[in-house]
Every structure is written in C-alpha cells, then in structure tokens.
Amino acid sequence: MPGRAPGIVFLAGFRSDMSGTKALFLDDYCRRAGRAYVRFDYFGHGQSSGDFADGTLGRWAEDAVAVIDSLTEGPQILVGSSMGGWLMLLAALARPARIHALVGIAAAPDFTADLLPARLGDAARRTLERDGRVVLPSEYDPAGYLYTKRLIDDGNRRLVLRAPLAIDRPVRLLHGMADASVPWRTSLRLAEALCGDDVRVILVKGGDHRLSGPAELALLARVLDAL
Numbered sequence: 257m258p259g260r261a262p263g264i265v266f267l268a269g270f271r272s273d274m275s276g277t278k279a280l281f282l283d284d285y286c287r288r289a290g291r292a293y294v295r296f297d298y299f300g301h302g303q304s305s306g307d308f309a310d311g312t313l314g315r316w317a318e319d320a321v322a323v324i325d326s327l328t329e330g331p332q333i334l335v336g337s338s339m340g341g342w343l344m345l346l347a348a349l350a351r352p353a354r355i356h357a358l359v360g361i362a363a364a365p366d367f368t369a370d371l372l373p374a375r376l377g378d379a380a381r382r383t384l385e386r387d388g389r390v391v392l393p394s395e396y397d398p399a400g401y402l403y404t405k406r407l408i409d410d411g412n413r414r415l416v417l418r419a420p421l422a423i424d425r426p427v428r429l430l431h432g433m434a435d436a437s438v439p440w441r442t443s444l445r446l447a448e449a450l451c452g453d454d455v456r457v458i459l460v461k462g463g464d465h466r467l468s469g470p471a472e473l474a475l476l477a478r479v480l481d482a483l
Contacts, residue, residue, distance in 0.1 A: 257283070261330040262356035263292030264480070267320055267347075269338030269364070271394075271401055273302025277468040278337055278361065278476070285477055296323050309389065309402060312410035313339075313368070317346040324351055331356035333483055335476075338364045338438060338465065341429075341446075345416050348423050357426040357483045361476070362465050364438045365446055366418075368411030371438065372403065384408075395436075417449050424452035428479050430472075432463025 264286055266279050273279075274295035286293035298316040300308035320343050324332060333356050336344030341363025348355045364371065375392055376384065384390040384405055391400040427450055429443040440459055447455045458479070463472060 257286060257293040259286060259290050259292035261292060262333050262483075263294065263328050263330065264333045264335060265320075265324060265328060266293075266295045267334060267336040267340030267343050268295075268298070268301070269340050271301070271308070271397065272337065272340075273297045275302065276337075277466070278335075278473070281468075281473045281476070282335065285480065292328065294323055294327050296327075309404055310406075312407050313342065313346070313414050314410050317343050317350070317414070320344070320347040321350050324354055328354070330354075333357045333359060333480065335359045335361065335480075336363060337361040339367065341365060342367065342414075342416070345421065345423065345446075346414060348425065349416075349421075352423070352425075355423075355425050357428070358423070359476070359479060359483070360427070360429040360431075360443065360446070361467050362431050362435055362438050363429060363443060363446060365442070366411075366415045367438065368408045369415055370417075370442070372408065417445050419449070420451050421446075421449040422451050426454040426483060427452065427456070428483070429455070429457045430460065430467060430476065430479065431457065432460045432465060432467050432472075434462050435465045437465040 279295045297304040298319045300306040300311040334344040341360035342365040380390045389404045394401040431440040431443040
C-alpha cells in the first residue's frame with residue numbers, strides 16, 4: 257500500500273499469515289494515517305507457494321529482505337510478531353540502512369535453541385531423529401505444528417542472543433506477562449543483547465502470546481505513533 261515514510265512492514269509468526277488480526281489492524285492503521293504498508297506471506301505460508309516443510313528461518317528471512325528491497329522505498333519500521341520478531345532482526349542486520357525502527361510483539365528470537373528443546377520429550381526426539389520431522393501439539397491448530405530437523409538446524413545457525421546484536425535503531429518490545437508460548441523474559445534478553453540505547457520493553461500484565469485484543473492493538477498504535 258503506497259503512502260508516506262517511514263513505511264511499515266509486518267512480519268507474521270510461525271504458521272501465521274498476512275490475514276491475521278494484527279496484520280489487518282496495521283493495514284487499517286496505515287490507511288488512516290496515509291502511511292506506506294506491506295504485509296506478505298513467507299514461503300509455504302498463507303497464499304504463498306511452496307511446501308511449509310521445506311521452509312527455514314534463512315529462507316523466510318530472505319523473503320523479508322526481498323520484500324524490503326522490491327516493495328518498499330525509504331526507511332521502514334519492521335513489526336515482527338513471535339517468529340517474525342526473529343526475522344525482523346535478521347532483516348535489520350541484512351539491510352541496516354533501510355531500518356527506521358523495530359517493534360517486536362512477543363518476539364521469539366532463537367526459539368529453535370531456547371524454547372523448542374524443552375517441548376520435545378524422548379518420544380518426539382526419537383521421531384525427529386528418525387524421520388527428520390515431528391508434529392507437536394499447538395493451542396492454535398488442532399492438527400498440531402510441524403517442526404523439521406532442517407528448520408531447527410538452520411535456526412540454530414542464525415542465533416542472535418549469544419553475542420551483542422549490532423542494531424542501533426529505536427526498538428520497542430511488547431510482551432504479555434501471561435504468554436504461555438514465549439516467556440516475557442525473552443524480550444529482556446533481547447533488550448540486553450541489542451547494542452543501541454533507544455530500546456524499551458513494554459510488558460502487558462495478563463497479556464497472552466497474541467497481544468491482539470482491542471487494548472493491546474491500541475497500545476501498538478500508540479507505540480507506532482511515537483516512532
């Protein structure tokens with residue numbers, strides 16, 4: 257959607273897409289503000305082609321960079337939800353000159369190393385090693401979520417919380433304190449890793465992983481207004 261700069265690019269979460277509540281809220285927000293906006297589906301997600309099982313963090317980060325390169329002009333605010341929070345960091349590292357600011361919503365950097373192993377019991381680990389894939393229960397899909405060894409290995413090569421993170425742009429990290437999927441302390445770790453000083457963590461008491469209720473979306477709008 258054309259509009260004034262800085263534009264906003266939304267990066268959805270794992271198995272989410274550009275038709276989710278936050279993506280559509282940002283579409284309306286940008287229309288009303290006359291601001292440029294892009295929402296898109298990664299490879300194997302939503303309306304995009306490809307088999308999800310062939311997707312990796314690296315491939316989806318390349319999708320994000322390609323969108324920034326080909327569909328946007330000037331400085332951009334990247335808004336990353338859950339896994340999209342990891343991808344926005346990888347995109348910002350790849351295109352630092354194009355980034356005006358970053359907004360994480362329950363950002364989940366390094367989840368393949370820090371969160372997923374704890375969810376894998378002995379049986380699931382054996383399945384993953386034997387078949388190269390495993391399906392784990394998910395509160396968001398009764399069929400569960402597929403995780404592949406390729407996804408995990410690729411993610412573990414792209415960890416961002418193990419050393420100082422060379423991003424010096426304004427960063428706002430929104431996180432619900434009742435998030436059962438990604439602990440809110442993940443946002444504190446990310447804030448500590450970032451090299452820039454203009455970093456704020458905003459905790460929402462009682463907020464869940466999605467942070468997509470009316471009050472939480474209004475908070476997101478205020479954060480974007482200030483940026």
